[in-house]
Amino acid sequence: MQEWIKLSIRIGTFGFLKEFRPEDPYITSYLTGPVMNINETVVMEIFYGTMTACEVAYYTYIYVKVDKQHYQAVTSHMRAAALTGRFMSGLTGQTLLLLNIMDIAELNHLTFIGMLAALIWAISLPSMKHSLYFHRDSENVQCNDISTDGSIKIENVNEKKQHGKYKAALFRLWSDFKHAYTNPYVIKWSLWWALATCGYQQVMSYVQLLWTDIAGKENAFYNGAVEALYTIISAFSAFMFGRCKADWSRPDRGELLLGVLTLTEGSFLLWSSFSHSIWEGYIVYIVFGALYHIMMTVSNSEVARHIKSDSYALIFGVNTFISLVLQTSLTYTVAADGGLKFNIREQFVVYGSYFCCLGILFLCKCVFSILFDRFNKSSYNL
Incomplete structure (x- = not known):
């Protein structure tokens, strides 16, 4: 087995464990219920910062360890592993509730065990040889740090390291930032990433409130099954898409993919905002999530x-x-209270319209790019 595949499995195991949270599909009912009695406006916002930090570390660690030719494959592995963890989480929670082994509040104990296991596994992962922007010793030893007899002047090296460490780190940060965000290709994909992730997290945070509005709090009993189905479909889709060999730099592939799938997401969200069937709401959730993870x-x-x-x-x-x-x-x-304070259905009209506009934006960019390329080729032939 190749080393990058072995490492992919090890890191994927962490992703699986960190997503094993059987309480999540019922978190809205639990937090807004009599046990916690938290206001709806702050539900799902809890622990979001910690989760986001873990996501960044999870999806960037692997790129430092493998060659660029494997990036699409390992990205699909990481996403599939995390989604499989959520699948097992939802399946476990739903099964325990159906068999009356645990209630919703008691599922918190399993969630704690999953987080503890993820922490222990993370500690066992191979560490980096140096931090990304600090403590690069080899770069700090200059020619004038060598004495006439060939030995290193330790006191000068240490002094220069301490003095120049932060300056060098800031320079590297700015250099990497400038290199990335002056590249139109990176900007294009980063723009979709930031805008789509914003909408995705908003939908994930409030979708259980929409389900409650559609069918009442009793529907929460089946949320685990829906979560399990959504994540296993998303995991399979992300894994298979990672094996798809395509030149995504071509506008008729990359931009067309983003435009069509994002517009489809928006259309499904608009559908759910007017629906009075909980099963339609579940279908929208599954399709929306699967398309997001593919992109x-x-x-x-x-x-x-x-x-x-x-x-x-x-x-x-x-x-x-x-x-x-x-x-x-x-x-x-x-x-929020200081804003328009839409009800949950009105919010999903906004979210659906948001994704539709984003999809139309990238479709327009796709058409413009194709026409621009054809114009350049025609001019060149003339």
């Missing part, structure tokens, strides 16, 4: 393929931070 598999690998080595965490972190800022703004605008 994110391609997006992650394409961004990683076109940026500097060792800058993955920086760029992925910036993209995630932008999506979080956008999500905060969107939440404040449509759901």
Whole structure:
């Protein structure tokens, strides 16, 4: 077995464990119920920062360890592993509830065990030889640090390391940032990534409230089964798409994919916002999530393929931070007391329209790119 596949399995195991949270499909009912009695406007926002930090580390660690030719494959492995963990999480929770072995509150114990196991497994993973932007000893020893007898002047080296470490780190950060975000190709995929992730997290945060509005709190009993079905379909789709060999730099492939699938997501969300059938709501959730994970598999690998080595965490972190800022703004605008304070169905009209506009934007970009390429070829032939 090749080394990159072995490492992919080890890191994927961490992804599986960190997503094993049987309480998640019922978290809204639990937090807004009599046990916790938390206001709906703050549900799912809890622990979001920690989860986001884990996501960035999870999807960037592997890129430092494998060659770029394997990026799309390992991205699909990582996403499939995490989604499989969520599948087992939903299946376990649903089974335990059906058999009356545990209630919703008691599922928290299994969630804690999953998080503890993920922590222990993470500690066992091979560490980096050096930090990405600090403590690169070999770069700090200059020619004038060598004495006439050939020995290194330790005191000068240490002093220069301490003085120049932060300056050098800031320079590398700015250099990597500038290299990535002056590349139109990286900007294009990062733009979709940040905007789509903002919308995805918003939908995931509030979808259980929509289900409650459609069918009442009793529907939460089957949320685990729906979560299991959604994640296993998404895991299979992401894994198979990772094996698809395509030149995503071509607008009739990359931009067309983003445009069509994002527009489809938006259409399904609009459908769910007017639906009065919980089963239609479940179908929308499954399709929406599967399409998102397919596109994110391609997006992650394409961004990683076109940026500097060792800058993955920086760029992925910036993209995630932008999506979080956008999500905060969107939440404040449509759901918070200081904003429009739409009801849950009106919110999903906004989210559906948001994805439709994003899809149309990339379809227009696709058409423009194709016409521009044809015009250039015609001019060249003339």
